[in-house]
Amino acid sequence: MIDINxxxxxxxxxxxxxxxxxxxFAYKPIVKMLKEREERIAGSIKKADDDAAAxxxxxxxxxxxxxxxxxxxxxxxxxAEKRTREDHEASMQTTKAEIDQMKHAAQLEIQRERALAVxxxxxxxxxxxxxxxxxxxxxxxxxxxxxxxIKEFIDQLDKDKIxxxxx
Amino acid sequence: xxxxxxxxxxxFAGLTFNWETLVMxxxxxxxxxxxxxLATRNLKMVPTGAQNIVEGLIVWLREQTLTSLGxxxxxxxxxxVTLFLFLIVANWLGLVPTMxxxxxxxxxxxGLALFIIVMVHTLGVxxxxxxxxxxxxxxxxxxxxxxxxxxxxxPITLAFxxxxxxxxxxILIIILLMLAKWAILPSVxxxxxxxxxxxVQAFIFTSLSLAYLANAVKDSEE
Numbered sequence: 001m002i003d004i005n006x007x008x009x010x011x012x013x014x015x016x017x018x019x020x021x022x023x024x025f026a027y028k029p030i031v032k033m034l035k036e037r038e039e040r041i042a043g044s045i046k047k048a049d050d051d052a053a054a055x056x057x058x059x060x061x062x063x064x065x066x067x068x069x070x071x072x073x074x075x076x077x078x079x080a081e082k083r084t085r086e087d088h089e090a091s092m093q094t095t096k097a098e099i100d101q102m103k104h105a106a107q108l109e110i111q112r113e114r115a116l117a118v119x120x121x122x123x124x125x126x127x128x129x130x131x132x133x134x135x136x137x138x139x140x141x142x143x144x145x146x147x148x149x150i151k152e153f154i155d156q157l158d159k160d161k162i163x164x165x166x167x
Numbered sequence: 168x169x170x171x172x173x174x175x176x177x178x179f180a181g182l183t184f185n186w187e188t189l190v191m192x193x194x195x196x197x198x199x200x201x202x203x204x205l206a207t208r209n210l211k212m213v214p215t216g217a218q219n220i221v222e223g224l225i226v227w228l229r230e231q232t233l234t235s236l237g238x239x240x241x242x243x244x245x246x247x248v249t250l251f252l253f254l255i256v257a258n259w260l261g262l263v264p265t266m267x268x269x270x271x272x273x274x275x276x277x278g279l280a281l282f283i284i285v286m287v288h289t290l291g292v293x294x295x296x297x298x299x300x301x302x303x304x305x306x307x308x309x310x311x312x313x314x315x316x317x318x319x320x321x322p323i324t325l326a327f328x329x330x331x332x333x334x335x336x337x338i339l340i341i342i343l344l345m346l347a348k349w350a351i352l353p354s355v356x357x358x359x360x361x362x363x364x365x366x367v368q369a370f371i372f373t374s375l376s377l378a379y380l381a382n383a384v385k386d387s388e389e
Contacts (some may be wrong), residue, residue: 010189
């Protein structure tokens, strides 16, 4: 039952052959594949980390840019508002000045016209006085007639509206 | 009827061979190779099906080897992987009716054990030189006797443990069937136990081989 013979040597050789064959057909390809997988996984993890870092950096950059843009926009709005206010004020000033000037000019004109009218009136009053006096003188000096004459004169004065004076 | 212990022999070139053992060994080798080739024929990055099993086995044995032997033991991984796969298939082959385990022959187990032990000493001398030889004479030169006995005992225990377990299992399968035709339950239970024994013995043989190899290959802390 436990006789030892040349089978022992044959089994050693058989085993050696199996080792060589398994090494070629199974061990090497599997180990190679394991290495590849390991590298790939490591690569994937590294890439994922890198991507995450890059994304974070980009996000930070965007946020900074956004903050900068917001500040700038506010600045622009402030500036525009300020300018508008200044413009408005300036135009108000100009308009006020213009109005003042116009008022002033108008007043001057009014005074001038008035003076002119008074001058004219004075002249006409004198002429009328002379005309009235002439009429009185040419007629008989009668108290009643005089009074009627003056009344008529004044009525005529009202009716005819001698001159176009505004006052 | 199967005659226990009687082996059919053939003569070749003046040498005697146990024909059944050789045939069963070749069948085991063929099964191992077939499984390995089928499982690794189309290796994928994302493993599926049979690739998972064979890949898992190889990764597990590779890790065992690297843990025991250190990085220098990388080149012995195929040996350990082959040893385990061959032994487990060989042990289980005997459970198939009309088949026999190649490991029920002492020639197989002693052949493997001697193969491992020769390798251990060759590698020991090759990798550590005089230091390896010197460690047999420590702490005192007289210890060489104990050490030599130990070294001789290693392959013998390795061989007989496996041989005894597998042969006993097969004998009991036959005896249980001879005892009574109705004794199906004990037969089935024993078959299941033999399945377990086959796996355990394959693992023990591989682990002990690794331990012996570690003696020769692994860097000592000194």
